Amino acid sequence: MRRADNPALEDAAENGNVLAVYILDPAETGGSAPGAASKWWLHHSLVSLNESLGGNLNIFKGEPGAILSKLVKEYGVSKVCWNHSYEPLVMSRDEAVITMLKELGVEVETFNGSLLWDPEEVLKADGTPYKVFTPFFKKGCLNAMAPRKPLKPVNAQFKRDESARSIDELGLLPEIPWDAEFSNHWNVGESEAHRTLKRFIKHGLAHYDEGRNLPAKKYTSRLSPHLHWGEISPNQIWYAVRENVSAEEAYVFCSELGWREFSNSLLFHWPDLPQENLNRKFDAFPWQDDASDLAAWQQGRTGIPLVDAGMRELWRTGFMHNRVRMVAASFLVKNLLIHWRHGADWFWDTLVDADLPNNAASWQWVAGCGADAAPYFRIFNPVTQGKKFDPDGDYIRTYLPELGKLPNKYLFSPWEAPEAVLAEAGIALGKTYPKPIVDLKESRQRALDALATSKDRIPLN
Numbered sequence: 527m528r529r530a531d532n533p534a535l536e537d538a539a540e541n542g543n544v545l546a547v548y549i550l551d552p553a554e555t556g557g558s559a560p561g562a563a564s565k566w567w568l569h570h571s572l573v574s575l576n577e578s579l580g581g582n583l584n585i586f587k588g589e590p591g592a593i594l595s596k597l598v599k600e601y602g603v604s605k606v607c608w609n610h611s612y613e614p615l616v617m618s619r620d621e622a623v624i625t626m627l628k629e630l631g632v633e634v635e636t637f638n639g640s641l642l643w644d645p646e647e648v649l650k651a652d653g654t655p656y657k658v659f660t661p662f663f664k665k666g667c668l669n670a671m672a673p674r675k676p677l678k679p680v681n682a683q684f685k686r687d688e689s690a691r692s693i694d695e696l697g698l699l700p701e702i703p704w705d706a707e708f709s710n711h712w713n714v715g716e717s718e719a720h721r722t723l724k725r726f727i728k729h730g731l732a733h734y735d736e737g738r739n740l741p742a743k744k745y746t747s748r749l750s751p752h753l754h755w756g757e758i759s760p761n762q763i764w765y766a767v768r769e770n771v772s773a774e775e776a777y778v779f780c781s782e783l784g785w786r787e788f789s790n791s792l793l794f795h796w797p798d799l800p801q802e803n804l805n806r807k808f809d810a811f812p813w814q815d816d817a818s819d820l821a822a823w824q825q826g827r828t829g830i831p832l833v834d835a836g837m838r839e840l841w842r843t844g845f846m847h848n849r850v851r852m853v854a855a856s857f858l859v860k861n862l863l864i865h866w867r868h869g870a871d872w873f874w875d876t877l878v879d880a881d882l883p884n885n886a887a888s889w890q891w892v893a894g895c896g897a898d899a900a901p902y903f904r905i906f907n908p909v910t911q912g913k914k915f916d917p918d919g920d921y922i923r924t925y926l927p928e929l930g931k932l933p934n935k936y937l938f939s940p941w942e943a944p945e946a947v948l949a950e951a952g953i954a955l956g957k958t959y960p961k962p963i964v965d966l967k968e969s970r971q972r973a974l975d976a977l978a979t980s981k982d983r984i985p986l987n
């Protein structure tokens with residue numbers, strides 16, 4: 527979704543006139559089909575790319591092989607190129623398209639436009655993939671060749687196909703306008719991605735190492751949806767950051783980009799990561815999967831303020847701060863004993879940055895069954911996490927205005943507030959804000975007991 531640092535577009539432009547094509551495949555399933563919030567982003571990203579290509583983005587909907595084969599024949603296309611994905615289903619679809627195109631006598635070339643290092647090349651000395659982040663990043667990535675330097679924006683002679691559809695015809699925007707607030711929070715497209723990066727370098731980067739854990743502050747980059755949709759490349763971010771601060775000062779931020787590489791590597795080498803526990807010993811775990819608890823979590827009505835604030839931020843804005851994602855996810859899988867896949871599915875539908883490798887790897891990390899995961903018995907306490915990372919309560923008050931007048935002392939655990947304090951703040955627990963759906967201490971013990979029942983099968987770290 528970008529003109530600059532786009533290896534496939536650059537190659538196409540060197541080969542003659544370019545027919546720029548976007549195909550939405552309605553048959554896409556199994557975690558690759560975008561969720562509702564992602565579709566919203568995709569719509570606006572296509573509008574932006576189309577404008578940047580002078581209205582010459584040719585949009586199609588259908589089976590990609592059939593559409594490409596028709597275009598190849600009509601235009602006498604000599605070469606087809608794209609930046610490949612490392613997602614398993616997309617890779618197998620690409621294989622079929624490559625075979626079909628080669629049978630038509632067309633040259634095909636695909637490029638890495640989305641990762642700093644190719645997961646096929648970041649391997650341990652014995653040729654197997656890494657399962658632990660630090661050696662993956664330090665030995666596998668940083669010791670390897672420096673990432674490719676970003677390429678300049680492409681100028682090409684673009685062609686317009688008259689049979690192409692309009693972006694509206696893809697039907698990506700919701701029929702019920704639940705997205706009303708999204709445009710207050712996001713500006714979509716390549717130039718906005720660069721504006722976001724510049725803003726982060728100017729105002730966030732210097733505070734990042736400490737400030738990235740504070741959900742009320744704007745110290746993280748918020749580049750994740752732009753990165754997911756390829757409006758900006760990790761290479762552009764990597765080098766822009768390093769131009770502004772030393773490698774040492776950039777380390778913590780760059781290692782977060784490293785986690786993105788790690789997730790992609792995990793998905794590439796373990797393609798069933800979105801469905802199956804990476805640590806198969808967790809298959810024996812006694813999940814409870816209570817439907818009403820799941821609904822309360824989804825709606826931000828668990829009665830635990832930090833979790834509810836996160837879930838409401840997600841619903842209202844399509845995003846949730848990373849610290850709160852960890853707390854809300856831990857609450858679901860540990861305090862509620864609901865399978866991480868239910869949480870991952872909800873995030874997939876509601877996040878504008880929903881990303882198969884990052885989402886699957888992060889959920890498995892929180893659940894304790896993933897690579898380099900937090901041990902299962904380490905259970906985030908949403909009350910102490912709130913006091914530590916949202917000390918003034920600004921984040922909670924933004925998303926839970928009904929608790930706005932509660933003093934900080936009780937904001938993270940309103941059930942502990944005396945009746946008079948609640949009344950003074952205009953709160954009737956169970957009416958204006960829910961009572962907690964579980965007791966934090968008891969549910970923590972229940973999770974530990976559940977682990978103990980399977981302890982011969984589940985390693986403790």
Ligand SMILES: Cc1cc2nc3c(=O)[nH]c(=O)nc-3n(C[C@H](O)[C@H](O)[C@H](O)COP(=O)(O)OP(=O)(O)OC[C@H]3O[C@@H](n4cnc5c(N)ncnc54)[C@H](O)[C@@H]3O)c2cc1C
Nearest residue numbers: 746747748749750782785786848851855880881884885888
């Ligand atoms: C349960 C759970 C689910 C998640 N699902 C997703 C998802 O679907 N899509 C997604 O992009 N991220 C996901 N993350 C990771 C992380 O929360 C987001 O990448 C981050 O919050 C995005 O905000 P930012 O751009 O301001 O990040 P910054 O802190 O500015 O980091 C810069 C970039 O590094 C990458 N990054 C940062 N943290 C991580 C991480 N822990 N793992 C992998 N990459 C990371 C992102 O691409 C991010 O844009 C998930 C985390 C958890 C705990």
